[in-house]
Amino acid sequence: MKIIPYIQSMVNGLLVGSLYSVIAMGLTIIFGVMRVINMAHGELIMLGMYVAFWAFTLFGLGQMAALLISLPLFLVLGAAIYGGVVSRVERRAGEMGTLLVTAGLAYLVANAAQLVWKADFRSLPSALTTRSVFLKGISLNYSLLWAFLAAVILTAVTYLFLIYTDAGRAIRATAQDREAAALMGVQIHRVNMLAFALGTALAGMAGVLLTPVFYVYPYVGRVFLVKAFVVVVLGGMGSIVGAWLGGLLFGVVESVASMFIPSGYRDAVGLVVFLLVLLFKPSGLFGRSRV
Amino acid sequence: MRKLALAILAAVFLVVYPLLVHNRFFLHLSIMVLLYALLGMSWNLLGGYTGQISFGHAAFFGTGAYTSTLLLLRFGLSPWLGMFVGAVLALLLSLPLGWLTFRLRGPYFALSTLAFAEIVRVIVYNWDTLTGGGDGLNILTDLGGVVRFYYIILALTVAAVLVMRACVRSRWGYFLNAIREDEDAAEALGVPATRMKVIVLAVSAFFVALGGSFFAAYQLYINPDLVYESQISIQMIVVTIVGGIGTLEGPAVGALIIVPLSEYFRGISPVANPLIYGLFIVMFMLFLPEGIVSRVRRLLTRPTGAVVEERDQVSAHI
Numbered sequence: 001m002k003i004i005p006y007i008q009s010m011v012n013g014l015l016v017g018s019l020y021s022v023i024a025m026g027l028t029i030i031f032g033v034m035r036v037i038n039m040a041h042g043e044l045i046m047l048g049m050y051v052a053f054w055a056f057t058l059f060g061l062g063q064m065a066a067l068l069i070s071l072p073l074f075l076v077l078g079a080a081i082y083g084g085v086v087s088r089v090e091r092r093a094g095e096m097g098t099l100l101v102t103a104g105l106a107y108l109v110a111n112a113a114q115l116v117w118k119a120d121f122r123s124l125p126s127a128l129t130t131r132s133v134f135l136k137g138i139s140l141n142y143s144l145l146w147a148f149l150a151a152v153i154l155t156a157v158t159y160l161f162l163i164y165t166d167a168g169r170a171i172r173a174t175a176q177d178r179e180a181a182a183l184m185g186v187q188i189h190r191v192n193m194l195a196f197a198l199g200t201a202l203a204g205m206a207g208v209l210l211t212p213v214f215y216v217y218p219y220v221g222r223v224f225l226v227k228a229f230v231v232v233v234l235g236g237m238g239s240i241v242g243a244w245l246g247g248l249l250f251g252v253v254e255s256v257a258s259m260f261i262p263s264g265y266r267d268a269v270g271l272v273v274f275l276l277v278l279l280f281k282p283s284g285l286f287g288r289s290r291v
Numbered sequence: 292m293r294k295l296a297l298a299i300l301a302a303v304f305l306v307v308y309p310l311l312v313h314n315r316f317f318l319h320l321s322i323m324v325l326l327y328a329l330l331g332m333s334w335n336l337l338g339g340y341t342g343q344i345s346f347g348h349a350a351f352f353g354t355g356a357y358t359s360t361l362l363l364l365r366f367g368l369s370p371w372l373g374m375f376v377g378a379v380l381a382l383l384l385s386l387p388l389g390w391l392t393f394r395l396r397g398p399y400f401a402l403s404t405l406a407f408a409e410i411v412r413v414i415v416y417n418w419d420t421l422t423g424g425g426d427g428l429n430i431l432t433d434l435g436g437v438v439r440f441y442y443i444i445l446a447l448t449v450a451a452v453l454v455m456r457a458c459v460r461s462r463w464g465y466f467l468n469a470i471r472e473d474e475d476a477a478e479a480l481g482v483p484a485t486r487m488k489v490i491v492l493a494v495s496a497f498f499v500a501l502g503g504s505f506f507a508a509y510q511l512y513i514n515p516d517l518v519y520e521s522q523i524s525i526q527m528i529v530v531t532i533v534g535g536i537g538t539l540e541g542p543a544v545g546a547l548i549i550v551p552l553s554e555y556f557r558g559i560s561p562v563a564n565p566l567i568y569g570l571f572i573v574m575f576m577l578f579l580p581e582g583i584v585s586r587v588r589r590l591l592t593r594p595t596g597a598v599v600e601e602r603d604q605v606s607a608h609i
Contacts (some may be wrong), residue, residue, distance in 0.1 A: 004323060037398050039346070085577065086379040093580040099344050099401055100532065104572025107525055111565040186477070229402045237397060271410040274403060275391065282395050 004137050009255045012277035015144045016213065017251015018151035019206050023224055024231035024243035025158060026202030030173040032238035033195040035095055039103040041203050041228055042221025043110050044074065047145070048207020049216045050113070055123055063143070064209060067150065070204045082193045106221065121215040126249040143212035149236060150209055155244055158202065162240060171195050175238060194286025223267070236276050236284025246285060305445055309438045310425030318437050321442050324510065324543075324550045329448040330523075331530035331542025333498035336455050338406035338528070339537035340464070341491050342471030343393075344401045347408030348499050349523035351381040355500025356507035356518040358417060360428050363508075370434065381500030382493045384411075389489035391563070400488075405521075434508050446504055451498050454479055456539060458494070463473025467491060494536065499527070523563055526553075529568045532575045535582025544584050 023045060030038050051070050052264065055061040065074040089097040164167035173181040174191045182188050196228075214220065231250050235242025250273060257269045277284060293507060310320060330352070338344050358377030362368040370377075392400040422428070434440075434484050451453055469477035470484050478484050508514045526549070534545030540602075549571070556563040579586060 003598055037401065058400065085573065089576045089580065095398075095578060096338075096342055096344060096474075097576055097580055099398070100528065101573055101576035103346060103525075104569050104576060105526070107565060108569025108573055111562045111569060115560070115564045115566065203509050222405075226406050229406060233399070262417070265413060268410050271406045278391050278395065278399065278403070284397070 003257070006256065008034070008138050009259055010252050011140065011171025011257025012136055013252035014062050014143070014248055015141070015148040015246040016255065018148045018155070019213075019229055019247075020211070020231050020251050021244045022151050022154050023228045024200050024201035024235065024247050025155065025240060026234050027163075027228045028235070028238055028240060028243040029158075029171070029195050029202070030199035030242075031232070033171055033193045034090070034101070034174075036090070038195075038196075038199065039225070040081070040098065040106040040109065041199070042223070042225030043106045043113075043116050044077075044200050044203035044221070045207040045210065045224045046110065046113065046216075046218065046221035047077075048074065049214070049220065050206035050207075051204065052211035053216050054207040055145045056124055061276075063146065063150075063212070066211075067205055071201055074201040074204030075197045077204070078197035079108055081200065082196035083103045084195065087189065087192065091167065098129075101140040104254045107223075110218050110221055117217075117218060119217060121217045123215050124212055128135070141213075147209040147212065151206070154202065154205060157238060158198070159244075167191075167194060171198075195291065226267075227270055230274045232282055233274060233282075236286040239284065239286040242284055242286030249285075300451075304360065306500070309441050315437060318441055320551055321553060322441050323554065324546045325441075325444045325448045326505060326509075326531050327526060327546035327550050328543040329451050330499055330502045330527045331534070331546055332448075332451055332455055332529035333495045333502070334439075335531045335536065335538075335542050336458065336467075336493040336586050337491050339490075340467045340471065340566060341488060341543070343492070345495075346521070346524050346528075347404030347406075347494075348495070349519050349521060350404075350408040351385065351496040351499040352506070352523050353411065353415065353513075353519035354381040354384055355503030356513050357422060357428075358500075359392035359504035360430060360507045360513055361421070363430060363432065364428060368483075370508040371394055374508075376518075377504045378497045378500040381496045381503075384603070385492045386489065386508070387497035387524040389492040393485050393488040407520065408524065410442070410518065412515050412577055413518060416515045422515070425514060425516075427512060427517070428507075430508065430511040434511075434607055440509050444509075445503060447498075447501055451501075453597055454494070454498075454556065458491075463487070464567070491522045522568075523570050525565070525572075529571050532580075532582060533570055535584030535586075536580075538582065538584045541582050541584045545582070548583075 010035070011119075022178060023041070025039060027041050030036055048070055051073065052063060052066040055066040057084075085101060086098055089101040093100075110175075132139040133142060134140070162172060170181070170186045170191045170193065173184065173186055174188060174195075180189060181191075209226075227250070231246040234242060234250055235244070235246025250270070253273060254269050258266045261269070296405060308321065312318060312321075330348075334345065334348055354375060355377035358380050359368075359370040359373035362373035363370050363378060388403065392403050400462035415541075416424060418424075459467065464484045466477070466487050469480070469482050470487060474484050478540075503518060506518065510517075531542045531550050532545070533541075533548055534543065535541030547567075552566045552567065575582065
């Protein structure tokens with residue numbers, strides 16, 4: 001039965017990919033609404049991971065609890081970053097300014113984390129993270145399965161929020177045409193803040209869900225930021241559905257490809273995907289053409 | 292006239308400086324200031340004048356460092372010649388990146404620079420038969436004393452200043468400015484935007500690689516974490532932002548402030564420097580996004596209402 005390892009790898013890729021989807025959705029909502037690429041997105045994921053880690057280590061709280069704590073925490077954090085930093089810089093220095101200031105923020109947060117929490121690679125106790133269920137020869141990591149389930153729910157809730165609520169409609173309208181939305185009475189500043197808070201919360205919660213699968217360390221954000229870029233470009237910049245499918249697809253591609261290439265080059269898979277998309281379909285799978 | 296006199300005075304000072312100052316530490320500090328002025332200026336040509344933000348210039352820095360060092364170790368080629376090979380290699384490396392991302396509208400370039408730098412680092416790290424992998428490369432040849440290094444980096448930096456000055460003061464400068472302000476409008480007026488951006492990236496990569504080669508020769512040791520690390524890219528950005536993004540003098544002024552500061556903090560904690568860089572970027576973008584040079588220039592010119600030489604088409608934006 002030679003096919004089993006491949007199916008196993010695809011399943012794992014799909015499970016991890018669902019988390020990439022959540023991360024990429026956060027990034028793409030922020031980008032779609034205010035044309036800001038949040039370079040600090042990875043660091044928000046890192047903070048989410050530490051929330052989950054400390055919630056368990058200090059208080060014995062499981063992931064469900066950590067997820068519930070992180071939702072309000074990251075919504076407020078996102079609103080604060082937008083109100084305190086991003087919106088101010090955008091007013092004075094435009095798109096270029098927001099790119100630079102979020103990059104600076106990312107660097108600041110990552111190194112502050114390094115100072116406070118040290119460079120140690122931390123992880124949840126393996127008794128929690130290595131339990132698996134078997135299904136026809138395929139092993140399914142229990143906590144990964146649960147993260148997948150949570151990611152699917154998060155994705156669905158976010159999608160329904162954007163489609164069916166007034167606030168969601170305001171977000172989509174602003175993403176489509178900022179001036180027109182403003183003329184229709186949408187409060188652009190508030191919509192921006194909401195979108196930034198939402199994107200931040202998605203990053204933080206994705207971080208919580210990633211904790212059982214990945215090591216937690218201060219510079220981990222960079223790894224996920226690059227992956228998020230790949231997924232967002234793959235799905236089409238600003239496209240929610242694209243981010244979702246792009247995440248799943250990238251998870252599978254990365255997982256399967258890593259069976260064929262030396263482990264040292266594993267992180268290179270993302271860039272190859274990235275380059276191929278830019279070369280052949282720069283608008284992504286679901287984006288409008290911007291060429 | 293006054294400007295010319297000032298320039299000559301500065302040049303004379305920079306040339307006789309090592310004859311007056313024998314303190315090794317001060318010489319070292321000046322070398323690092325000049326190096327970071329060079330790197331910042333190169334980044335600024337692309338980021339400040341053209342509005343294309345790169346987070347991955349470490350890729351070119353590292354390529355310069357590795358090329359000249361390998362040429363020295365394998366073929367005994369002097370790094371002062373090898374650095375030009377490295378610079379051309381970095382330039383060639385920049386072409387596919389530029390061609391691929393600059394023809395697209397949107398922030399594709401900025402997005403891809405992070406991944407680009409990462410992939411180059413991964414390749415250098417894993418290709419250990421050539422590069423020594425994580426162990427890095429040691430230079431055992433005697434490359435001369437600290438004064439010699441000072442004059443070499445001075446020559447490189449002055450060359451970079453002259454090239455960039457020529458760039459931004461020619462028709463090109465207006466092209467770049469137009470691309471930064473409104474690319475569609477620029478193209479409508481016949482500015483070959485994509486080609487200009489690719490060329491500017493290549494020039495920028497070329498000079499950054501020269502800095503990388505110099506760094507390797509000066510430190511006598513390199514490894515992927517040292518020369519391909521994101522901190523290298525961040526340092527170029529921070530000196531530019533502090534001094535004044537989109538100004539010729541900005542990166543030099545920024546380097547003059549940042550380099551002594553970071554040499555001081557290096558001893559306190561290994562994370563002190565990156566922490567300060569992050570803090571400086573955020574604070575300057577929040578409170579002084581135009582940087583020190585632009586602010587000082589405005590303060591100096593405002594009260595007297597004197598005619599300012601506004602040929603540096605910069606301070607208007609950002």
